[in-house]
Amino acid sequence: QVQLVESGGGLVQPGGSLKLSCAVSGSPFSWYGMAWHRQAPGKQRELVATISTGGSAYYVDSVKGRFTIARDNAKNTVYLQMNSLNPEDTAVYYCNARNVLTSAHYWGQGTQVTVSS
Numbered sequence: 619q620v621q622l623v624e625s626g627g628g629l630v631q632p633g634g635s636l637k638l639s640c641a642v643s644g645s646p647f648s649w650y651g652m653a654w655h656r657q658a659p660g661k662q663r664e665l666v667a668t669i670s671t672g673g674s675a676y677y678v679d680s681v682k683g684r685f686t687i688a689r690d691n692a693k694n695t696v697y698l699q700m701n702s703l704n705p706e707d708t709a710v711y712y713c714n715a716r717n718v719l720t721s722a723h724y725w726g727q728g729t730q731v732t733v734s735s
Contacts (some may be wrong), residue, residue, distance in 0.1 A: 620644040620724045622713045627729030630703055634733070638698040640713030640726055647694040651716045654687060654698045656709035656731075663712065667698065671718055680706075703733045 626638040642650065651670050657663040667687040668676045675687050686699040696713065713726035 620715065622715055622724055622726035624711065624713050624726040624729040627711060627731045629732045629734065631735050632704050632733055634703050635699070635701045636703065636731060638700070638711055638713075638729060638731075640696045640698075642694045642696070642715055645717070647689075647691055649717050649719055651718055652687075652689055652696040653714040653716070654696075655712045655714055656707075657712070657728075658706075658709040661709075666711070669696065700731070703731075705733045707731060708733050 621643045622640055624638060624640045626636060628636060630636050648671055651668065653668040654666040655663050656666050665678055666681055667685055669687045669689050673689065677685060684700065684702045687696065689696045700707065708731060710728040710730050712728045715724045
């Protein structure tokens with residue numbers, strides 16, 4: 619069974635940085651395209667960034683130049699480095715894995731990121 623465990627969330631001041639991690643277990647990490655999504659209070663869950671099995675990254679416009687997604691296949695982990703955070707980035711951040719062979723999706727439990735002074 620595939621499991622995703624996020625960590626690294628917390629409270630940060632505007633302009634600060636956080637690094638989220640998502641560890642994947644239960645299946646070969648190389649089979650999965652990875653993504654980070656977020657859900658702010660009262661809003662729908664939205665895509666933040668994706669990274670392919672080959673390492674190609676995609677970002678939504680609102681985080682381009684501030685966030686960086688990366689994967690470490692040796693550690694079965696995907697990261698989201700978040701810089702220049704602002705209050706609009708406050709949300710629960712979810713890790714997502716998509717099996718490129720079956721298209722099955724898996725989600726982590728989420729980690730809270732709060733940007734506030």
